[in-house]
Amino acid sequence: MSGQTANDHGGDWILGKNHACQLDKIINSTSLQFKIVEKARLSDTVVRMVIRAPLVAINAKPGQFLLIRPHSHAERIPLTISHTDRSLGEVTIIFQEVGATTRQLGALEQGQEVKDLVGPLGTPSEIENVGTVACIGGGVGIAVMLPVTRALKAAGNHVIGIIGARTKELLILENEMRTASDELLIMTDDGSYGEKGLVTDALTKAAGDHRIDLAYAIGPMPMMFAVCNTTRDLQIKTIVSLDPVMVDGTGMCGGCRVNIGGKAKFTCVDGPEFDGHQVDWDTLRARKMIYKPEEQEAISRSESPNA
Ligand code: FES
Numbered sequence: 001m002s003g004q005t006a007n008d009h010g011g012d013w014i015l016g017k018n019h020a021c022q023l024d025k026i027i028n029s030t031s032l033q034f035k036i037v038e039k040a041r042l043s044d045t046v047v048r049m050v051i052r053a054p055l056v057a058i059n060a061k062p063g064q065f066l067l068i069r070p071h072s073h074a075e076r077i078p079l080t081i082s083h084t085d086r087s088l089g090e091v092t093i094i095f096q097e098v099g100a101t102t103r104q105l106g107a108l109e110q111g112q113e114v115k116d117l118v119g120p121l122g123t124p125s126e127i128e129n130v131g132t133v134a135c136i137g138g139g140v141g142i143a144v145m146l147p148v149t150r151a152l153k154a155a156g157n158h159v160i161g162i163i164g165a166r167t168k169e170l171l172i173l174e175n176e177m178r179t180a181s182d183e184l185l186i187m188t189d190d191g192s193y194g195e196k197g198l199v200t201d202a203l204t205k206a207a208g209d210h211r212i213d214l215a216y217a218i219g220p221m222p223m224m225f226a227v228c229n230t231t232r233d234l235q236i237k238t239i240v241s242l243d244p245v246m247v248d249g250t251g252m253c254g255g256c257r258v259n260i261g262g263k264a265k266f267t268c269v270d271g272p273e274f275d276g277h278q279v280d281w282d283t284l285r286a287r288k289m290i291y292k293p294e295e296q297e298a299i300s301r302s303e304s305p306n307a
Helices: 017-029 054-059 100-107 141-154 174-180 199-209 221-234 281-290 292-303
Strands: 034-041 046-052 065-069 077-085 090-096 116-121 132-138 158-165 183-188 214-218 237-241 257-260 263-266 273-275
Touching: 046 100, 054 077, 054 090, 054 116, 065 090, 077 100, 077 116, 077 141, 090 100, 090 141, 132 141, 132 174, 132 199, 132 221, 141 158, 141 174, 141 214, 158 174, 158 199, 174 183, 183 199, 199 221, 214 221, 221 237, 221 281, 257 273, 257 281
Parallel strands: 132 158, 132 214, 158 183, 214 237
Antiparallel strands: 034 046, 046 090, 065 077, 065 116, 077 090, 237 273, 257 263
16 A cells, blocks of 8 residues: 555546545445434334435345444344445335334434444345246235345246235235235235135145245245145145344354255355245254343343333
């Protein structure tokens, strides 16, 4: 590094006036202030947040995620990018307030800032024209499924969207998934909307009506596990998006290690998407349980009036 500036070389040999102006714009747009420009509740516990993060918005692709820290004393949590607006330099995340940190994030309001945000991280989804694809989203996983569904449709696939939730109130992004899909099947556990039953019921029905070339399943681990059992029998290749505990998000800590086809993989760099039929679900389940007591303690602490 020479430490030289443009003036060391007698003026603007690197930057003409227009370029300097462009650079100002870039520097301003890369300010590390991640302002919440929009916040909405999609259900009692699911929050949609639009955050200004120009460099992330420019570079993000479907399937990638952010590490986000709501304030300086909080943990960093991984959240998949649900939408980007490159022209406005904004990214959208949709998350469920299930743990201490997601609750802290959900407590922030429009106009406030998150402390830090890193991304885009992870390997983007492999988007190809394979024929007919079933895009299955469960609960808040529908928000993660949406950009992948849009990309698969844009690539020319016939897309069968299947979305499910426990009740009608918990079902999110129906209109967006309907627009992104060629057909949409809706399932609720209690039958309060769509068909009563599980997404696997809808998948089995769809597989009876169509030749399905690929399935994507994103949602709670039991749902993805059940989809993989169904598609294994139907011999449909299935991609899932895993969300183990993450710490650094760069492949250094090993916290997000998963076993795929007998090999150790790091979800943050090798994933988060993997072949669901190769996932060692028992080990993943056990590793996720390790930190349950600490998570419960963190929730209790954050709910304490003295917190
Ligand atoms: Fe540390 Fe993936 S989060 S290795």
